[in-house]
Amino acid sequence: MNIVNKKWVAILLIAAPLWGYAQKVVELKDPSGKVSVNVTISNEIIYSVSHEGDIMVGASPISMTLADGTVFGKEPRLRKKRIKTINQTIYPPIYKKKSIKDHYNELTLDFKGGYSLIFRAYEDGAAYRFVSNLKKPFLVESEQAVFNLPDNPKIFAATPKGRQVDGKENQYHSSFQNTYQHVSLAEWDKSRLAFLPVLTEGKGGKKLCITEADLLNYPGMFLKVSSDDKGLYGDFAAYPKDVSVEVRGLKGVVKTREPYIAKVEGKTAFPWRVMVITEEDADLLCNDMVYKLATPVIEGDFSWVKPGKVAWDWWNDWNIYNVDFRAGVNTETYKYYIDFASKYGIEYVILDEGWAVAGPADLMQVVPEIDLKELIRYAADKKVDLILWAGYRAFDLDMDRVCKHYAAMGIKGFKIDFMDRDDQYMIDFNRRCAETGAKYKLLIDLHGTSKPTGLQRTYPNTINFEGVHGLEELKWAQPGTDQVTYDVTMPFIRMVAGSVDYTQGAMNNVNKENFKAIYSEPMSQGTRCRQLAHYVVFDSPLNMLCDAPTNYMKEEECTKFIAAIPTVWDETKVLNGKIGEYLAVARQKDGIWYIGALTNWDARDMELDLSFLGQDVKRIEIFEDGINADRVGKDYKRKIMSLPVDKRLKIHMAPGGGFVIKTLK
Template sequence: MKNRFIYCSLSLIVLEIFFLTANCLAQTKALYVQSEDHLNKITLSLTGDGKLSYNVTRRNKTIIADSPLGLSCDDQDFTSGLSVVEVSTVQKTREQYELKVGNNKSVDHVLENRSITFKNGQGALMIIDLVAGKEGVAFRYRFQDGDKKARIIKDEITGFHIVQNSNGWMEPYDKAGDYTPGYEDFYLNVNSGDPIVNSRNPAVGWCMPALFNVNDKKSWVLIAESGTDGSYPGCHLQPDSKGGIYHIAFAEKDEKYTLPLANKEHAYPESNLPWVMPWRAIIIGDQAGDILLSTLITDLAPASKIEDTSWIEPGKAAWAWWSHPDDHSPEIYNEFTDLSASLGFKYTLFDAGWEKANRDGKIIDHAISKGIKPLVWGYSSEYFDPEKRKTRFKQLAGMGVKGVKIDFWCSDRQEVMAAIQSVFEDAAKEHLLVNLHGTTVPRGWQRTWPNYMTAEAILGTESYFYEPRFPEKAAEQNTVLPFTRNVAGPVDYTPFALTIRKFPRLNTAVHELATAMTYTSGIIHFADSKEVFDSLPVEVRNLFKGMPATWDKTEYIIAEPGKSIVLNRQKGVLNYIVGINGTNDKLPITLDLKKWGKGFSKFRLISEGKDQLMTFNVQTYSISSNWLYTLAPKGGFVIQFIN
């Protein structure tokens, strides 16, 4: 009887071990999630010593090769000795929303979600959330612990392994300085693993988003962040990418030149538990145009925190600074307000120095009397302290101001990410729109805070004043940035800069015009003087009057980063095709205008005039199936369909 009892007990133990082993194996096999269409998949793996990695595939072809995952904290280590505790079932979520600013107004995507819980050798838990959709995959770290204890992350070993022989476009991340980091460098054409060379300023890493052509040139991938809030710094990529593995890097501790930030021994992420960290987004497409149109970054971001958004209106603005940087007189501000009124714009922007010109409310009252909404410039330090910020916003709203352009953030530290979120929130309470300059890139914030209309974080047309290499590289950059920076969120490029500045422009006038319709921005701030606008042909002036600031629908026709871009843009009954050439060579193209201009009988073509740098040619034609056109070197065109 005793032997039988021992036998039964041993049998139960063996069965328990079997089922535990089987369950563990089953969970290990389930360490993945794939998109509803089964094209995109992210898979986690554990080594024998408990080190965690992941890979990403599309159609079972490698997009991101085996790459490290893990966090090293002040109190726990999650980089080795890990084991699987729990694997959730796959849950579907439907991200259905509208964007105030975007290539397409309405978004409706299904995401597959799975959460996997790991424990380390001390029994501490770390959760990794996985997401897969038709536009790519994403993951984030999460601590569920509810004891509210503080935790510091000393290192995030996350990497993105881009296999060798893949090329792409990456922007250097500048070392901290008087005006850096501000995401204002060139996107460089690189091969996976290349070192940083020829950056504008000393660089300490690479920016995100980062674009690569992978899978033997059959796929495109964009590495980005989404959902960063005040519990994490903005992140970039480390400069050392040997073997093509790009590791996450935190903001540098000395990124504090423009703000009243405390001196710190480090700038590590720090938060009380529970703690949800930003998404690492991996956008995937068969064509570069798929990347350009992706909304995965906003799909991952929290839903809008503004219940009534009826007061948030995209629009266009005249702007005096570019043509008159040293003139802060009331007369010049009023002149540009009048220019906005004459072109049917909603807004006028009063840049640095406006307060002196607004004595007794002169320039703001004049704008309001013309039916134009004033936007005003401010320095970031004025909006960093919570009480000062709220007081200032109330004051501006009381004056009739409708939006703020806040400049010189120049830091990705966690405190700055928190302050920026508070700017959006406090501005929304006063019905103020927000434009950030000298700043970090958006991270899906335009969905969460729809009053976030645009941001700089780009080497825009002010570079004709400051950067000797800009004229030669501008056309190329204009065919790269829509696939990189502008995917992250709205971009204040300040287009249409025709007047020749310190570093003379090489792009044609039509190329400069077309950038207003290839970049996406909730408020388009047009550069140049009243005299230039007054000299335009009536058809071009009418284009400015009718041109939308944001779009209902966008489709790509040609999408070749660094070479050319041609888009079909629609807003209500308005329908356009816009294209630019990023090269120094003539570029012949053929378009099926009957396909893109359904319901229209004619089209108006705006192309280069006799003086390609300064003038326009406007002609009207009947629509044909095979329209042949040759883009001028660094040139462009705009088609408006008409009846």
């Protein structure tokens, strides 16, 4: 597969012995000259990042301490520096656009002691990583990653809902699902971690989004606010030592940890520390930096990977009705889901938790109520594929055997859940899932996990990630939970890292006053059109239809529309957006454009300039909030209309509303 087509690569190498401790300053600019990285080398290594003269990250030290006392970055001796310029085009097999421009300048600093630092400068940000050139394995005790921020800025950050471990909250045990706080550095609770990405505000409305990329065998980074309120610094879960088994044998809980954060096999490239910089909020909605920094696709043909929609059972609690059998985790119920998927051209049905015998953590034991061979045969006849859910520990215990067995039976993928940590062991587990899935041509949906960091580029069969406060949270939401505001905040932050397993598609839609959490018959906040727009706005190559098939069949007009929306795209354009308030995104596949828009709890009239559609587009289909949608969230209006001559269109959104447009041939 030809993933990268290089237009041209100009490489300038500068190499000279630079011994001693005298202060040296090295500057790296991106090809446009907008972003500048300054690296000062004295008795430590300090970097800063600016955008057109505005300091985005002030002078910040970086280092890495090994368990034997060696410190990468302490009294560094620079041996040589190398600078190169890369200008190429990446062609992702599965993504929100067909091609990605990858243009950057790269600075490599080689130091005595067997390590290097690599910096990259892009027009929309910067990144750095440590590289070990040591030949022998070693332990990383800690990493110093600092992001000093000028003028006590406000941040958008989410803190983990830590699990209870031995009666105390442990923030390293988290589902990475929480809403954002918007506070100044000084207002942040310094006892709390923040999980990535974190968004900070800069001068003139500029934004800095901090995350990481190419995290394959190293703990994920959290951030904490420094005691002097001057910035953020990295915090990492130590390597697990004693792990107890909980939740029906499906989840591991770390009781004690080692005095180090990572085991390293000598020569290693560590994760990129990523700083995305934008002048406009809307530019965050279509950023590619994490994907660009990830390890390119491994060798092999991934043309078998099939994105698509999934008829999902768990959110709606298997609550189908008007049938003559008892609904639940059984063969009859799943045949009903398969029939529904087949009727509407939905590619997959998932068998979520319950299909395997609870307790033994043995995925080879199927509950007697399910005839899995029959379901696979029945689904194949209906041109529908099946995906199985798995708790992480059960999958980890026998990964290769499980994948080989079910792939041979005809299963097409696994949705893996309950990881709930991002220490080194769990990050490596995610990678092994991707690798083993690729071996047996299985899709991998990493559900109960942290944010993506580019694994979807390295293993394109790793098709989706949770790490998002998705619709499932409304099944048990506490009073005050504001999913509507989250929906117009998350795409500017979490989605910078990659796709989201948000699981949208509710048909029971209510306003703020009427919402309540009901586990078995859940509802969404906001309008019906908001749920439709989610399928365009959110990046999800494997996209769930969360509600019950019976409910969808009662709402056939909306269901047919949802089922036809692609899940991967040839082109993505951002039309409008302000974090926490509103957004509008346009996506194109095979010449058909879809436009999705969302607002917060404020009613809003949005005017769109659709001139980018060109002269060939004459008619459009619109689903918009109904005149009474502020009272009854299910109220919507569908219409087909001619596109105005001036290509400008104004659409009203109710509080918590949205709209979606499709161009017609």
